[in-house]
Every structure is written in C-alpha cells, then in structure tokens.
Amino acid sequence: MDGLVVVTLHSTHADIVCRAASAGKHVFVEKPLTLTVADARRAATASREAGVVLQVGHHRRFQGATRRVKGLIDSGELGEIYQLEANLSGPSGGSRTGWRSDPAECPAGSMTGLGVHMVENLHYLAGPVKCVSAFCSKISSVGNLDDVTNIIMEFESGTLGYVGTAYGIPKVFNTAAFGTGGNAWSEDEGKRLRKLGIDPSAVEVADLGGLRGGNDTPAETGARARLLIEAAISKLDAYDGFRPENAKMLIAWEEEMSRRSLFTLPPVRYEMIPSIRGEDCFAADGCRICSNLCPHNALAVSPEGRMILSKGRCTGCGACVSACPAGAFDFPGASLPQL
Ligand code: SF4
Ligand code: SF4
Known part of the structure; x- marks a missing residue:
C-alpha cells in the first residue's frame, strides 16, 4: 500500500495523517484538512519531513467556469482585482444527523461542509491571505449548528475577499472576481461563466x-x-x-x-460564447463534428455550406471549441486547456 484516503471525522484527520506520514504513506484527506491551525501545521510538517504527499480534497477549483475566471485574472483581462466574492450555501442544515450535527465536529455551521470550498477557491484566485475576520450566527431554533458564517479576508496582494456560507436557505453556489477591467462570475456549480461590461x-x-x-x-x-x-x-x-x-x-x-x-x-449583462472563423472551418468539405455534438442544437450548416452558430441557443458550454479539429473557434477568456 502506497497511500490512503482519509474520510473519517474531521477531528481525527491530523492524527491519521501524522501516523501515515511516519509509516511513509501518501495521504489524500477529505476537506477540511483539520479543525485547527495547529493541527494543520502538525499534519503538513509531518508529511513534508517524511517526504510524502499530503493532498486535500478541494475539487471545486477544477470546475470549468472557476478555472476560466482564474484564466481571466491571470491574463490581465479583468485588470486589477479589487474584490473577490464566493458563497456556497444550501437548505440541509436541520436535517443533518450524527456527527454532522455536532458543533465540535462542524464548527462555524456550514464552514466545514460547504464554505471551506469557497475559501479554497478564493485562495486559488488571489493567492496567500494576510488576515481574516469571521462572524457566525445561530438564527433558527432548528439543529445545533450555527446557521450562517461570513468571512472577510485581506490577501497579500491587497485584494479583499468575502466568503458566505449558510444552512437553511436555498442553494447558492458562485465565485466572483471584480476588477478594473471587468467582472466575472463562476455560477451554477462552476458550469457557467458570466462577464459584465458595456457591450x-x-x-x-x-x-x-x-x-x-x-x-x-x-x-x-x-x-x-x-x-x-x-x-x-x-x-x-x-x-x-x-x-x-x-x-x-x-x-x-x-x-x-x-x-x-x-x-x-x-x-x-452578457455571456461569452464562441464564434467560428469561417476561413479555418471546413464545413464545406463535410465536417459536422461540432454540430453533431452540440447539446443545444446551436450549430447548423447554411445553404452555402458555412457552419453557423445560433446565439440564442448557445449556452457557451465550450464543447464545440475543444472538439474542432481545425481550431476554428474563438472563445475569448477560455483557453483550450481550461475548456
Ligand atoms: S468542427 Fe470545426 S472545422 Fe468542423 S464544421 Fe465545426 S467549426 Fe468547422
Ligand atoms: S458552446 Fe456549447 S452550446 Fe454553444 S455551440 Fe458550442 S457546443 Fe453548442
């Protein structure tokens, strides 16, 4: 056995990681890494000194639209980033049972279950955090956990960020960056990118x-x-x-x-969608790869043999862009690796 996956109670993560490190095992640990900074440092130090990999299960940063927001920031298209915002909330607070309803295992309400993903997302977008303030509140009489947690962060770059998370409200799931060159949102569980500006x-x-x-x-x-x-x-x-x-x-x-x-x-308000460079497209020679795979029937061949994209139907999913063998699509803000 080369490694192990840790999916136990949050409070047990640090000890298991340290024991695995001392046995020379790599670890994939479910989020949150630990419940305290001291435990996180202990786990990281043990893994580093043992020369094993310690990976935390933060998969949200890999969601397509979130990666595209990151691409827009890195390319400078959003200008100087002033603010970041993220919120991951849902209705399931009162129905939680067992250790998932225990404040000792789930401090700050939905932070360990939901909000920690968005802290990771903002760290992914803006880098190291310099200082943090957080507020938790118990509003409803249902369950034992706090209902809502808000966090304000100052990043080393000077950017300020906000993370909100709550149980007991309809689902919210978005990550946003606001800069001098434009604003961009990763919405709908990272499936949809939205950018704002004057058209x-x-x-x-x-x-x-x-x-x-x-x-x-x-x-x-x-x-x-x-x-x-x-x-x-x-x-x-x-x-x-x-x-x-x-x-x-x-x-x-x-x-x-x-x-x-x-x-x-x-x-x-507008969404970005791909466009086709007609001079690179060989639809006239019979290619139908993009129109055959488009899930929204947004691509069709004109009587003149040109591939035409319907703005009304296109959702900007990007499937056609990565499939086109001729690289005939333009999709600003989304590189092929991001798609
Ligand atoms: S896949 Fe590319 S080359 Fe083929 S029809 Fe579509 S845009 Fe043209
Ligand atoms: S981006 Fe998606 S919806 Fe739009 S044309 Fe391409 S495959 Fe169809």
Missing part, C-alpha cells in the same frame, strides 16, 4: 443624434455619449480578443428598451 455593439448601433431631449443641452448630451463610447472602447480593450459575435446579451434590448434608454440603464 460595444449596443453603443455602436445607438442613434446618437436622436438622444437629444429633455432639459439637456447639446453639450451635455454630447458629453454623455462621448463618456459611454469611451467606456465601451475601454471595455473592448480590456477583453482582449472580444468581438460582438462573442457576446450573448441577456437583455432583449431590441424589444424592451428604447435606444435612448441604452444611455440611462446600467451596463448590459
């Missing part, structure tokens, strides 16, 4: 000459329009590789908003 295509089509009205002077109207266009250009620069065809707008502004309202509403 340059929306500003492009606005009839700037038709915006005058009300009490604004022409100079004021012009200044507002100029500001928005500059913001759109900045956003375009920030999302390197971004083109309007990669933006799926989540507000049907064509139907629900006037052109004037484009200049008074908050920035448009």
